[in-house]
Amino acid sequence: MGEDAMRTIIPPQKSVLQILGATRSQCGVWRLCQYCHALPVEGGVLLYHLLTRELLLLSLSEWDAALTLPELHERWFVVPDDTKEQEHADLVRWALWAMKKHTPVTNFTILPTTDCNARCFYCYEAGRPRRMMSQETARRAAAYIAEQCSGKSVQLSWFGGEPLMNPDAIAVICASLADAGITYASSMTTNGYLFDPTLVKRAVEHWRLRSVQITLDGTEQTYNRTKAYVNAEGSAYQTVMRNIRLLLTAGIHVTIRLNVGGHNAQDMLLLAETLAHELTGMGSLSVYAHSLFGTECYDITSHTEELRSDAALEQLTERLITLGLRRPERLRRELPLTHCMADGGRARVILPDGRLTLCEHHTEDEIIGDIASSQLNECLMKTWTEQEKPISACAECLLYPECNRLKKCESLEKCTDATRRAALRNRELSMLNEYQRFLKRETVQSPGC
Ligand code: SF4
Ligand code: SF4
Known part of the structure; x- marks a missing residue:
């Protein structure tokens, strides 16, 4: 990279800069904003601003002179020494909220059933009623979706229980939406056991299934013992691995989630090697x-620290990165103001009996309405926008501008040094990913250079 060649890889979010206005120094002393993260790359430095969303590439000499560069002052990478960043971040977030436009509900998480064919010891749904969506409810669910989306295309997420225990409900919803001329695509969270070649074909063609998340709990023996499938024939692990291959070759993106704790850490490292060996190059996989045990979902009051095992998580994540299995996320172009679908305002969860919630973890409580009625419990919905109060560490935290911690989320991880390290590692991988994409674009635009 040439000298003095500052490049913009991702432009800033204009509305954030407008809200912030110009930087003004009373004291004449400048420093790097605490929401900037610098990452050295070959011949330069990537500089990412978590509040303005801008990503720059600086030459080494520019980096050395960063505090004196007017461009960096103007764009809040360098700020007066007495700047109170947390106050600025709060102001930006408040103003962006106020400017938010109302959008129709276009994301629907649908539980065709709360029944499941596995019996994982850690399941948060254990002991809850097992309900099946009837074909009539499926038809009414499709009509509800068509009414809510105002003609916009919709994203369906099949969830459970195990959604594949009721494929007929999925088929009825998809067919009804297609008949109504609604454009849709779908994703699924599944254990993957019930797929077969015919069902995969049906999922691609009729359900417009584009991505699937499957959880693995260990290598063959550990997996089979943990999942404890009801009426499993042969090795469930082998069946699920075959189905992952079927999905990948059918062009469906597969995300595999490895549930790790102190009890299975070594086994997970072995599984990572197996996945790399058997699945690399087969399709779109991450x-x-x-x-x-990082959340409060699971009732394991004793041994929590031992089972939680941050070290195991970090070691496994690093191994996945080395093996090329961990796909970095893109950096979000706009400052995220919400935690998830529950507080995003554009999503509903449809339960098997047609009741509505905002969070897929709540199948028996937190009911906000029903597909049969346009009435919603607005008071209850409001409680799903409440965020946790900042902790003392937030004042100095790089991640503060985009940290949304929903008070009612029961899968929220406690904020610790380890979770913050993991979040920072993710941002760094994403920065590198954006940089590599930028370099590729440059090569395509100027192939002769
Ligand atoms: S990651 Fe933790 S310390 Fe940082 S802003 Fe969020 S809650 Fe606060
Ligand atoms: S469990 Fe948490 S992250 Fe998941 S939908 Fe509910 S509130 Fe959102």
């Missing part, structure tokens, strides 16, 4: 490690 694998990530999830801390099984």
Whole structure:
């Protein structure tokens, strides 16, 4: 990279800069904004601003002189020494909320059933009633979706229980939407056991299934023991691995979630090697490690720290990166103001009996309405926008501008040094990913250079 060649890889979010206005220094002393993260790359430095969303590439000499560069002052990478960043971030978030436009509901998480063919020891749904969506409810669910989406295309997410235990409800909803001329695509969270070649074909053609998330709990023996499928024939692990291959070759993106804790850490490292060996190059695949005991979903009051095992999670994540299985996320162009679908305002969860919630973890409580009525419990819905109060560490935290911690989310991880390290590692991978895409674009635009 040439000298003094500052490049914009991702432009800033204009509305954020407008809200912030110009930087003004009373004291004449400047420093790097605490929401900037610098990452050295060959011959330069990537500089990412988590509040303005801008990503720059600086030459080494520019980086050395960063505090004096007017462009960096203008775009809030460098700020007066007495700047209170947290106050600025709060102001930006408040103003962006106020400017938010009302949009129709276009994302629907649908539970065709709360029944499941597996018996994982950690399941948060254990002991809840097992309900099946009837064909009549499926038809009414499709009519409800068509009414809500105002003609816009919709995204359907099949969830459960195990959604494949009721493929007929899925088929009825998709056929009814197609008949009504609604454009849709779908994704699914499934254990993957019930797929077969015929069902995969049906899923691609009729359900417009584009992506699937499947959880694996270990190598063959550990997996079979943990999942404890009801009426399993042969090795469930082998069946699921075959089905992952079927999905990948059918062009469906597969995300594999590895549920890791202190109890299975070594086994998970072995599984990562197996996945790399058996699945690399087969299609669009990404694998990530999830801390099984990192949230309050699971009732394991004793040994929590030991089972939680941040070290195991970090080690597994690094191994997945090395093996090329961990696909980096894109950097979000707009400052995220919400935690998930529950507080995003554009999503509903449809339960098997037609009741509505905002969070897929709540199948028996937190009911906000029913597909049969246009009435919604607005008071209850409002409680799903409440965020946790900042903790003392937030004042200095790089991640503060985009940290949305929904008070009612029961799968929210406690904020610790380890979770913050993991979040920062993710941002760095994303920065590198954006940089590589930028370099590729440059090569295509100037092939002769
Ligand atoms: S990651 Fe933790 S410390 Fe950082 S802003 Fe969020 S809650 Fe606060
Ligand atoms: S469990 Fe948490 S992240 Fe998932 S939908 Fe509910 S509130 Fe959102």
